[in-house]
Amino acid sequence: MLFRNRFLLLLALAALLAFVSLSLQFFHLIPVSTPKNGMSSKSRKRIMPDPVTEPPVTDPVYEALLYCNIPSVAERSMEGHAPHHFKLVSVHVFIRHGDRYPLYVIPKTKRPEIDCTLVANRKPYHPKLEAFVSHMSKGSGASFESPLNSLPLYPNHPLCEMGELTQTGVVQHLQNGQLLRDIYLKKHKLLPNDWSADQLYLETTGKSRTLQSGLALLYGFLPDFDWKKIYFRHQPSALFCSGSCYCPVRNQYLEKEQRRQYLLRLKNSQLEKTYGEMAKIVDVPTKQLRAANPIDSMLCHFCHNVSFPCTRNGCVDMEHFKVIKTHQIEDERERREKKLYLGYSVLGAHPILNQTIGRMQRATEGRKEELFALYSAHDVTLSPVLSALGLSEARFPRFAARLIFELWQDREKPSEHSVRILYNGVDVTFHTSFCQDHHKRSPKPMCPLENLVRFVKRDMFVALGGSGTNYYDACHREEF
Numbered sequence: 001m002l003f004r005n006r007f008l009l010l011l012a013l014a015a016l017l018a019f020v021s022l023s024l025q026f027f028h029l030i031p032v033s034t035p036k037n038g039m040s041s042k043s044r045k046r047i048m049p050d051p052v053t054e055p056p057v058t059d060p061v062y063e064a065l066l067y068c069n070i071p072s073v074a075e076r077s078m079e080g081h082a083p084h085h086f087k088l089v090s091v092h093v094f095i096r097h098g099d100r101y102p103l104y105v106i107p108k109t110k111r112p113e114i115d116c117t118l119v120a121n122r123k124p125y126h127p128k129l130e131a132f133v134s135h136m137s138k139g140s141g142a143s144f145e146s147p148l149n150s151l152p153l154y155p156n157h158p159l160c161e162m163g164e165l166t167q168t169g170v171v172q173h174l175q176n177g178q179l180l181r182d183i184y185l186k187k188h189k190l191l192p193n194d195w196s197a198d199q200l201y202l203e204t205t206g207k208s209r210t211l212q213s214g215l216a217l218l219y220g221f222l223p224d225f226d227w228k229k230i231y232f233r234h235q236p237s238a239l240f241c242s243g244s245c246y247c248p249v250r251n252q253y254l255e256k257e258q259r260r261q262y263l264l265r266l267k268n269s270q271l272e273k274t275y276g277e278m279a280k281i282v283d284v285p286t287k288q289l290r291a292a293n294p295i296d297s298m299l300c301h302f303c304h305n306v307s308f309p310c311t312r313n314g315c316v317d318m319e320h321f322k323v324i325k326t327h328q329i330e331d332e333r334e335r336r337e338k339k340l341y342l343g344y345s346v347l348g349a350h351p352i353l354n355q356t357i358g359r360m361q362r363a364t365e366g367r368k369e370e371l372f373a374l375y376s377a378h379d380v381t382l383s384p385v386l387s388a389l390g391l392s393e394a395r396f397p398r399f400a401a402r403l404i405f406e407l408w409q410d411r412e413k414p415s416e417h418s419v420r421i422l423y424n425g426v427d428v429t430f431h432t433s434f435c436q437d438h439h440k441r442s443p444k445p446m447c448p449l450e451n452l453v454r455f456v457k458r459d460m461f462v463a464l465g466g467s468g469t470n471y472y473d474a475c476h477r478e479e480f
C-alpha cells in the first residue's frame, strides 16, 4: 500500500505546513529572497516576516494541503495591528464556509465515509466544541430570517449529507471566531460587554454549511451569546448583491470566462487522458465523469485521509489527483491574464463592496450600529471580491478562508479614517488596486477610507475599459 504510506507522510507534513501556511498565503506576491531596498520591501517584510521555502515549482499536493486548511496550532495573524493612537471603529468579515462533504459524487463509486456528527474524541477538536453544540440546541427560529429557520444549527449526520459541514469545518470557524475575539474584543474593545443586537450585522446564504459556519465563528467570537440578540439575515445570491443583482454585462463576462475555461481544458491532453483513465476505472463515459466534477470529491478524500475510490477495474490515484489539481492551478493563472473574470468580478462584487462602504461611512458619522458585520459565504463570493479589489494573486479561497475589512480612526486626527484589508490573517492593504502606491507617500500603515470609497463608487469600473463610471452604466453597456 504505497499510496497509504505516502498519504500518511503527506498528512504528517500537513500539520507543519498548516503552521507555516499563514506566511505562505501570499507567496506569488512575495519573492522568497527578501528584496533589498525596493520601496515595496517595507510592506512586504511586514506581511511576511519569516523566510520560508515554497516548492520551487507549483506543487499540486502542497496547494491542496493549503486548501484543506487542516486546523493545527494557533496561527499568527495580522488582524488588529495598528499604532496605539488608532481606534478600531468597525470590522467587516467575509468568510467561506469550513470543510464540507463533497457536492458531487464520483459516479458508481462508494462515497467517502465521513462522519458529520460532532464528537470530542475525534480530531480535529476545539475546547469549545461541546459547549457550541449545547448552545446551538438552545437556539430558536426567531433568530433567523426565513428560510434559514428550517436549517439545522450544527452538522449531525453519522454519514455526511452532500455539502454538509464537517467537524473540521466547525473547528476551523470556532478557531477563526476565537482569534477575532482575542483581537477585536479583548484587545480593541470593538463591542461593549453589554453589546446590543443592532451592533451586529449577520448575513448568510441559505445553505446549512454557511449558516453553521457563521454560527461557529460567532460562537467563538461571542461565547454563550444571548440568542435574543442574534438575527441572521438570509442572502439569496452567492454574490450578496441583494436588490442590485440584475446586471446583463456581468453575465456576458461570465459566459466568455466559461468559454475560456472550456478551451483551456481542451488544450490539456494530459488532463483529457486522465479523465479517460478515471472514466474507465469507474466505467462511465468520460463526459459523465467530467460532469461529476471529480476533483471536489477527490479533495474530500485528500483532506480527510481517506484513500481514493477503487473498483474492480482499478483505483483512482494520486497521479490523477495531481493532474487535475495542476490544471486547476493553470486555469487560475490564465484566468488572471485574460481578465474576463476581472470584468465579472468588478460587476459581481460592486453591490457588496458598496454596502460595506455604506456601513463604514455610517460608522464614521458616529453611529454605533453594525460595528461587526459577518457575511457567511462561498468561494464564489470571496473570489470575485478579491479579484475586484485587485488581489488577483491571492490564492483561491480555502475552506474557512476569511477576508476582513477593518475601519480605524486616528485619535490624533479624529476626522481621518483608514482601512486595512486582511486575507487569512495577512495584511494585503497595499496590494489592493486602490491603495497600491499609498504607503510610498504616507508613513501611515493603513489606507485612507476615501481611497476605498472612491474606488468602489467610481474607479473600479475603469478596469472594464468602457466609458461607464457607475454600476448601472457598466452593467448595461451596449457595445460589449
Ligand SMILES: *[C@@H]1O[C@H](CO)[C@@H](O)[C@H](O)[C@H]1NC(C)=O
Pocket (backbone or CB within 6 Å): 008, 011, 012, 305
Ligand atoms: C490516516 O489513515 C490511516 C489509516 O487509514 C491511519 O492509520 C492514520 O493515522 C491516518 N493519519 C492521520 C494523520 O490521521
Ligand SMILES: *[C@@H]1O[C@H](CO)[C@@H](O)[C@H](O)[C@H]1NC(C)=O
Pocket (backbone or CB within 6 Å): 244, 350, 351, 354, 355, 358, 471, 472
Ligand atoms: C450603494 O449604496 C448606497 C447607499 O449607501 C445606495 O443608495 C446605492 O443604491 C448603492 N448602489 C448600488 C449600485 O448598489
